[in-house]
Amino acid sequence: MAIVTCPYCGGRISSLMKSCPHCKEELDDLSPEDRERLQSERWKEKLFRASQLSFLALALLLFGAIWWWFDGPTGWDLPPPLGGVLLVFFGAVLYVSARAWTFWLKLGRNRPTTRR
Ligand SMILES: [Zn+2]
Numbered sequence: 034m035a036i037v038t039c040p041y042c043g044g045r046i047s048s049l050m051k052s053c054p055h056c057k058e059e060l061d062d063l064s065p066e067d068r069e070r071l072q073s074e075r076w077k078e079k080l081f082r083a084s085q086l087s088f089l090a091l092a093l094l095l096f097g098a099i100w101w102w103f104d105g106p107t108g109w110d111l112p113p114p115l116g117g118v119l120l121v122f123f124g125a126v127l128y129v130s131a132r133a134w135t136f137w138l139k140l141g142r143n144r145p146t147t148r149r
Pocket residue numbers: 039040041042043044053054055056057058
């Protein structure tokens with residue numbers, strides 16, 4: 034018996050199980066090739082979501098910076114508007130998380146195994 038990753042939800046399951054206890058998908062009729070294909074599809078999906086997230090974060094950052102610039106007398110005046118600073122702050126945190134997620138996904142052990 035081995036512990037494998039469910040190709041549908043990514044949960045850890047026993048290789049002897051006929052269906053996944055997490056997402057209830059049938060695993061019995063899946064060939065090893067199907068499992069690999071599903072796993073690599075899921076991985077690409079996550080990578081795509083991570084890149085979307087980093088774009089969203091950049092948009093937040095930019096919007097916050099513009100808000101700060103145009104609030105009150107134009108320029109980086111202090112104290113900055115709270116809304117603008119919050120957007121810049123969340124944008125920066127989100128961007129770093131998205132980049133970290135991308136980096137983590139691209140680590141060798143998190144990449145799906147592919148033949149050929
Ligand atoms: Zn599952």
